Amino acid sequence: MLNEFLQLILSGIAIGCVYGLVALGFVLIYKATEVVNFAQGELMMFGAFVALTMGGLQFMPFWLSVILAVLAMALIGGAVERAVIRPVLGQPIFSIVMITIGLGFFARGLASLIPGWGTLTHRLPTPYADQTVAFGELVLSAGHLMIILVTAVLCVLLFAFFRFTRMGVAMQAISQNQLAAHYMGIPVARVNTLIWCISAAVAAIAGILLAPITFVHANMGLIGLKAFPAAVIGGFGSIPGAIVGGLIIGIVEAVSGRYLPDGIKDVSAYVVLLAVLIIRPNGLFGEKLTKKV
Amino acid sequence: MALLTVENLSMEFGGIRAVDDVSFRVGEGEIFTIIGPNGAGKTTIFNMISLIYRSSSGRIRFDGNDLSARKPQDLTHLGLARTFQNIELFEHETLLQNLLVGRHCHARTRLWQEMLFTPATRRAEIQHREAVEQVIDLLNLQHYRDSVVGNLPYGVQKLIELGRALCARPRLLLLDEPSSGLNVEETDDLSFWIEDIRNLLGITVVMIEHDMRLVSQVSDRVLAVSNGRVLAEGTAREIQDNPAVAEAYLGTREDVA
Amino acid sequence: MRFLFKTSYNQDIRLFKDRITMGWYLALGVVLLVLPLLLGEYYLSQASFVLIYAIVGLGLMLLSGFTGQISLGHAAFLAVGAYTEAALSARGVPFLVSLPMAMALSAAAGLVVGLPALRLKGIYLAIATLAFGFIVEVTLQQWESVTGGSMGLLLEPVTLLGVSLDSESGFYYLALALTGLTLLILKNLLRSPTGRAFVAIRDSEISARSMGIGLARYKTLAFVISAAITGLAGALYAHKLQFISPEQFGVFVSIELLMIIVIGGMGSLHGAFLGALFMTMLPEFIAILREYLPSSLAYQPGLQPTIFGAILILFVLLEPAGLYGRWVKVRTWFQLFPLYRKGLMKREKSYVKSDRLS
Numbered sequence: 001m002l003n004e005f006l007q008l009i010l011s012g013i014a015i016g017c018v019y020g021l022v023a024l025g026f027v028l029i030y031k032a033t034e035v036v037n038f039a040q041g042e043l044m045m046f047g048a049f050v051a052l053t054m055g056g057l058q059f060m061p062f063w064l065s066v067i068l069a070v071l072a073m074a075l076i077g078g079a080v081e082r083a084v085i086r087p088v089l090g091q092p093i094f095s096i097v098m099i100t101i102g103l104g105f106f107a108r109g110l111a112s113l114i115p116g117w118g119t120l121t122h123r124l125p126t127p128y129a130d131q132t133v134a135f136g137e138l139v140l141s142a143g144h145l146m147i148i149l150v151t152a153v154l155c156v157l158l159f160a161f162f163r164f165t166r167m168g169v170a171m172q173a174i175s176q177n178q179l180a181a182h183y184m185g186i187p188v189a190r191v192n193t194l195i196w197c198i199s200a201a202v203a204a205i206a207g208i209l210l211a212p213i214t215f216v217h218a219n220m221g222l223i224g225l226k227a228f229p230a231a232v233i234g235g236f237g238s239i240p241g242a243i244v245g246g247l248i249i250g251i252v253e254a255v256s257g258r259y260l261p262d263g264i265k266d267v268s269a270y271v272v273l274l275a276v277l278i279i280r281p282n283g284l285f286g287e288k289l290t291k292k293v
Numbered sequence: 294m295a296l297l298t299v300e301n302l303s304m305e306f307g308g309i310r311a312v313d314d315v316s317f318r319v320g321e322g323e324i325f326t327i328i329g330p331n332g333a334g335k336t337t338i339f340n341m342i343s344l345i346y347r348s349s350s351g352r353i354r355f356d357g358n359d360l361s362a363r364k365p366q367d368l369t370h371l372g373l374a375r376t377f378q379n380i381e382l383f384e385h386e387t388l389l390q391n392l393l394v395g396r397h398c399h400a401r402t403r404l405w406q407e408m409l410f411t412p413a414t415r416r417a418e419i420q421h422r423e424a425v426e427q428v429i430d431l432l433n434l435q436h437y438r439d440s441v442v443g444n445l446p447y448g449v450q451k452l453i454e455l456g457r458a459l460c461a462r463p464r465l466l467l468l469d470e471p472s473s474g475l476n477v478e479e480t481d482d483l484s485f486w487i488e489d490i491r492n493l494l495g496i497t498v499v500m501i502e503h504d505m506r507l508v509s510q511v512s513d514r515v516l517a518v519s520n521g522r523v524l525a526e527g528t529a530r531e532i533q534d535n536p537a538v539a540e541a542y543l544g545t546r547e548d549v550a
Numbered sequence: 551m552r553f554l555f556k557t558s559y560n561q562d563i564r565l566f567k568d569r570i571t572m573g574w575y576l577a578l579g580v581v582l583l584v585l586p587l588l589l590g591e592y593y594l595s596q597a598s599f600v601l602i603y604a605i606v607g608l609g610l611m612l613l614s615g616f617t618g619q620i621s622l623g624h625a626a627f628l629a630v631g632a633y634t635e636a637a638l639s640a641r642g643v644p645f646l647v648s649l650p651m652a653m654a655l656s657a658a659a660g661l662v663v664g665l666p667a668l669r670l671k672g673i674y675l676a677i678a679t680l681a682f683g684f685i686v687e688v689t690l691q692q693w694e695s696v697t698g699g700s701m702g703l704l705l706e707p708v709t710l711l712g713v714s715l716d717s718e719s720g721f722y723y724l725a726l727a728l729t730g731l732t733l734l735i736l737k738n739l740l741r742s743p744t745g746r747a748f749v750a751i752r753d754s755e756i757s758a759r760s761m762g763i764g765l766a767r768y769k770t771l772a773f774v775i776s777a778a779i780t781g782l783a784g785a786l787y788a789h790k791l792q793f794i795s796p797e798q799f800g801v802f803v804s805i806e807l808l809m810i811i812v813i814g815g816m817g818s819l820h821g822a823f824l825g826a827l828f829m830t831m832l833p834e835f836i837a838i839l840r841e842y843l844p845s846s847l848a849y850q851p852g853l854q855p856t857i858f859g860a861i862l863i864l865f866v867l868l869e870p871a872g873l874y875g876r877w878v879k880v881r882t883w884f885q886l887f888p889l890y891r892k893g894l895m896k897r898e899k900s901y902v903k904s905d906r907l908s
Contacts, residue, residue: 030673036676084863084867087867088866088867091866093620093672093673094618094620094812097620097673097676098808098809098862098866099862099866099867101805101808101862102859102860102861102862102863102866103859104859105805105855105859105862106855106858106859106860106862106863107859108852108855108859109852109854109855109856109859110852110856111852112850112851113850113852113853113856119850119851119852218852225680225684225801228677228681229677229681232674232677236673236674262692263688263691266688267688267689270681271685273677274678274681274682274685277669277670277674278666278669281669281671281674282674283674345756345760365759365760366759366760366763366765367762369762374760377756377757381760382753382754382757383749383752383754384753385749385753385817386749386753390746390749393743394746394750394761394763397743397746397747397750397763398762400743402742404744404771407738407739407742407744407745408735408738408739409735409738410741414738414742415563418559418563418742419559419560421743422559422562457757
């Protein structure tokens with residue numbers, strides 16, 4: 001009984017990590033430019049597909065296809081920012097929301113049109129896919145374990161990056177005051193592009209991690225919509241908050257899927273979201289949004 | 294009895310006392326100016342009077358009403374209006390629309406009347422328009438009447454901000470640095486307008502200002518604050534001669550050497 | 551260029567700028583009235599859809615375009631109106647009673663969303679409305695006793711005062727009347743203190759409040775009125791299709807509704823109509839496009855979202871003022887000919903305006 005429950009929690013944590021990673025991608029972009037990227041899920045989906053396509057090539061070891069996929073997505077993310085987002089910065093938030101929503105639609109439709117990708121569900125061959133790891137009586141799928149491990153490593157890396165590297169500090173500066181950062185000689189536009197690159201790379205990793213569990217298909221990105229509650233619950237400007245939010249959602253979903261009636265699982269994330277917003281309108285770790293007059 | 298009474302007002306922002314035990318009174322028909330170096334807490338005082346911030350302690354009374362029991366949107370109904378230091382206009386709308394919003398506290402039409410645009414609504418609209426035209430005439434804003442406010446020059450925008458507050462027909466007007474960004478001519482015009490506001494419209498004026506020429510021209514009484522505390526209170530002349538004020542504001546002879 | 555010399559306040563207040571403008575709109579009105587004589591059944595049906603979407607567009611425009619409240623889950627209000635109408639008319643409630651009730655229930659839903667939304671700003675509001683939309687969608691699927699779940703509900707054509715409006719033209723006239731009424735009420739609101747309060751909230755909440763506009767009251771009001779109008783559209787929609795099911799009210803539909811106002815032109819009533827026209831014709835164009843595409847592409851279900859997404863992106867990038875904005879520019883070009891300058895309508899390039907505490 002207990003084992004079953006623990007296993008449930010662990011799978012919830014694993015999925016929560018994926019939500020957290022996608023939410024992390026949101027928060028990175030939001031912190032820098034106050035743009036909410038509704039296409040983050042689709043970036044994740046593309047990442048998984050690119051890895052799939054690479055992996056399908058002859059003589060391509062898994063780890064290399066992962067690296068190439070992540071790099072490719074970083075490039076795509078940067079290109080998207082350059083082409084679509086940069087021209088609209090400064091417009092009201094509504095327009096920016098709509099353009100990223102449009103991006104999401106476009107990406108999803110495009111994925112299903114690309115030959116070889118299409119509307120089918122594909123299996124991403126990962127070396128650890130069907131393995132399990134035993135901790136005493138607990139049996140965990142390697143897929144879940146991998147997600148948790150990689151998420152933890154990624155968080156540490158990102159933390160170090162933002163704290164200790166020049167670029168990371170520059171990004172923090174931009175997130176607080178774009179104009180001032182500009183005057184300090186920080187190439188704001190380029191850093192924004194870089195943030196999108198990083199965000200897309202994180203999304204790609206999330207997609208590859210998720211692939212063994214949900215398989216790869218064009219609608220994979222819809223999971224991104226679940227990452228929103230995660231990001232909001234954590235407070236939209238907070239990176240650790242995004243992960244915590246993701247974990248909360250993951251666990252809530254796992255538990256409600258098991259113990260509550262059908263269909264509640266799908267909305268549980270949103271119910272939790274609304275509950276959190278009612279109590280704390282800026283999320284758990286969020287900053288207070290007030291205008292100074 | 295004073296129109297506006299501020300007693301022992303204090304504001305703390307997480308350990309920093311932005312405003313420390315400030316008290317003053319403003320009588321009806323006065324032009325009362327608050328001066329002080331930047332960061333002295335002047336705008337914070339205004340923000341507390343207009344209920345944008347909740348004071349940590351102290352009391353504010355306007356026209357006999359204790360403001361701590363009120364909400365920000367009640368103020369114009371009570372007869373208190375303000376302008377903002379950094380212009381807060383409705384930038385996508387025309388000047389006319391902006392000023393008409395100033396009349397909101399005088400709107401008596403109910404929702405269903407507005408939806409059907411009954412004759413009563415039409416009459417009310419014409420009344421609002423007439424009132425707004427009076428302000429436009431006072432401030433000479435006629436040519437900008439149908440211009441979108443966001444595109445207008447800064448000096449004009451400041452005037453519109455003033456005009457909008459006037460449309461509310463307040464008894465007391467809070468002006469936050471009305472002359473900032475204006476050139477010498479515009480500031481001169483402003484001093485006439487402020488006097489007109491008091492003499493012709495009977496509105497009491499409380500303002501924050503840095504331009505000492507403007508201050509000494511129009512003010513009846515001046516309050517000098519520094520570091521959140523009251524330094525001195527008196528006529529413009531008295532304040533200018535006050536050594537403590539001079540030190541806080543202008544520095545002493547030793548600083549110059 | 552036509553100059554307008556105004557000599558009375560009424561000229562500023564009235565609905566039409568001058569007699570010439572009124573003339574154009576009267577002509578449009580006449581065309582709309584005789585449309586059933588000009589169009590065949592199919593296109594008349596499409597016209598009815600345009601009207602229904604125009605009503606939704608007006609409702610959403612009021613909330614998002616004029617009051618600045620983002621609503622990503624607006625299809626939920628459409629659903630409440632549609633399902634209420636379906637449930638009531640199945641029980642024999644006459645249309646003249648069921649329609650106001652559908653609107654009332656949608657208005658109540660608007661209240662449910664609006665009240666907690668008061669404390670939420672910007673992106674949080676957007677996501678909260680998205681969440682609401684999802685929850686309603688899933689509720690529609692799961693609450694089978696009332697909504698029939700995925701099986702949906704069937705409806706009869708509208709019976710108004712004993713007359714059955716089961717013909718295309720009958721329904722069209724009903725939709726036209728309701729659209730006209732909605733438009734009139736909105737126009738009236740916008741030229742009154744309440745309408746100005748809405749716009750004030752959109753442009754500067756803090757000074758709106760300092761001018762005496764209670765944010766809570768007016769934001770909630772905007773949600774309620776918007777939801778009621780959308781509920782009206784929902785009820786009409788249900789009768790038009792004579793069958794409703796949860797898929798028709800999902801998040802993607804909410805996005806399509808938003809496209810109506812974004813493509814049409816935010817902040818203008820004309821935009822609602824232009825956007826509705828565009829969104830109704832878009833599937834037609836896609837169908838025509840399919841004939842020219844290689845068969846590998848043409849029959850993919852993914853074609854529609856790709857095109858929708860591309861159009862949305864292109865409009866925000868290139869035509870942020872929407873179709874109405876473009877029309878105004880074109881009209882100005884003709885009016886000012888040959889003196890039109892390219893920079894006339896150019897937006898000032900601005901840095902990201904932060905919503906956060908600086």
